[in-house]
Amino acid sequence: MTTPHVHEPVFLTGDEFSIPTFRLLDPDGCLREGATAPQLSRDHARRIYRAMLATRVLDERMMAAQRQGRLSFYMQCTGEEAAVIGATAALDDADMIMAQYREQGALVYRGFTFDEFMNQLFGNELDYGKGRQMPVHYGSRKLHYMTISSPLATQIPQATGYAYGQKLAEDGHCTITFFGEGAASEGDFHAALNMASVHAVPVIFFCRNNGYAISTPAVEQFAADGIAPRAFGYHMHVIRVDGNDILAVYEATRQARRIAVENNQPVLIEAMTYRLAAHSSSDDPSGYRSKSEEQIWHDQDPLLRMQKWMLGQQWWSEEEEKELQESLRREVLETMKRAEKRPPPPLDSLVSEVYAEVTPSLQNQFDQLKRHIRKYPDAYPRGARSLDPEVAVDSNDQGER
């Protein structure tokens, strides 16, 4: 690489650039003057809005269920529905999604059923993950959604690798990976971007910059102008978008996908948004931020913004809104009751799938455990349940996932 030589020292800080924020919809739900709405059909817009509303209702109900002690843990994506669902809607439904943990909206959009959500949340025998992971660690092979892993940012370089495979397979697909601005501090993030640009990989890095990583505000997370400028260092396409504006997120991601798939180039998207809810059901944000700060973002609620736009388009009505809300609430409650009643996964899910086959030494340990549980069945009600009478378990009998 050759660069011009200068004979005065020139120090640059990056302040020379400022990355604008792409916005199409104003907070009142009106298209900005001079802006063109993306080509979005009425049906597609309705599918997006239904997913946003369903995600909101699911989050509200499950948080309440957690508060009632029916669920051990929950994480809401409230305030970030437009970012996640807008991006997902701009992809092909068979593009790969590698999410962090706050992206249930993507699954809702792709058709993960409430039953599927509940089975994972309650870790029952129908949970694809067999009750091994905490609530909200969903996955679906059918819907091209990689099972969530708790260690942050680990999915980001994996997305680069997955997308490289897609490029070699020439299947016309790309991978999107979601992560928070906190996770973007991890070494994995930097490794992922560098490899993606060096190897020209069709991957979209989607940062949900929602202002906080648990209690740590963005100003203590990074000193620069957000995450977006990092793309320059890796010579990568980048766009910053208003993450509460469904139309802007949709359009930015649609074009990013084109760059990724047609040019085999990675793209970084930074969606500016806000985590309206607590970090998780174990967190209390009142210890680190003010109600007035939260109010500013309540006023920019991405759901209301899209709703107003839909109403303006005559693509939605107050009656439909009410009807849908009610039916979603009812459905969530019904499926929750069903899932709660289902038994836990069988005892042998303890040792299956550690390896493709249970190893002899693990089998010995398991046999010893079974003898022990038979001796003290009352002390291990969940384990004893599947031993007496010993239920033959076909762990493949889970239907399509």
Place this chain on the structure above:
Amino acid sequence: MPTMNMLQAINNALDIAMAEDEKVICFGEDVGIFGGVFRATSNLQGKYGKARCFNTPLVEQGIIGFANGLAAQGSVPVAEIQFADYIFPAFDQIVNETAKFRYRSGDLFNVGGLTIRTPYGGGISGGLYHSQSPEAYFTHTPGLKIVVPRNPYQAKGLLLAAIRDADPVIFFEPKRLYRASVGEVPEEDYQLPLGEADIIKEGTDITLVGWGAQMEVIGKAVELAEEAGISCEVIDLRSLLPWDEDTVVESVLKTGRLVITHEAPRTGGFAGEIATTIQERCFLYLESPIARVTGLDTPFPLTLEKEYLPDHLKIFEAIRESVDF
């Protein structure tokens, strides 16, 4: 004497260390104004300022790399890794750097001031990424010290000793006991020795060895065993690296039997190291095979956590089998 839970005892130890020595600096994810997700660093930022107690960006390899540099400079960093499950991004910095600083430089430089605090262990419905007990990985690394307290009194005394120790220490805190374990803790400064086991209870028939949260479980098993007429000697190792061989050897020479327990998977677990050493040093005195009660050789589960964990019943059965051998 005031009563404290383990978090309060840890917070108190940090407070004492920071008040005494302005080189002591606490940092990690969320440890600043929020006081850490478990609140172990509550009020420290308010008291000692943002320069000495602060949030770091979310990057474990950065936290420990930074801590290594800071310790090499002569400061006394106390770095928090939010969960022991997330210590692995920092594995290279700990195992290749922290542990070898002094050795490779002929003591031109060392990071002896460094203490890494991290909550470990299961029993909190945390599933596979909030429940691990990764201590054995680090016991394979010369140059580190590994310490695990069992209650508030131990936590305060051992943490103060760790912070002031001349070597880098990883301090694994049993998070299940953070609030559950409550006891009397002296207000003043005191230290408990690193590298020395603690004989919690004397007995004649069998020796039980564990550390951290397992000590409470062993206690329950001992109640069952003593009801059945078996006299148990109970040893809390407290430090796994270096570990107190002599105390365990002496005990096994007396009882002739040994049960070791830990939550981590069996294969490559630290019980294997203890069993081998005792076999080497006590072979002719052993009345029965040394028994291990451990987690399974699997990742840590969620729904079937109770089945997975080495509990008092499993330990009691091991005691019985050992005595009836």
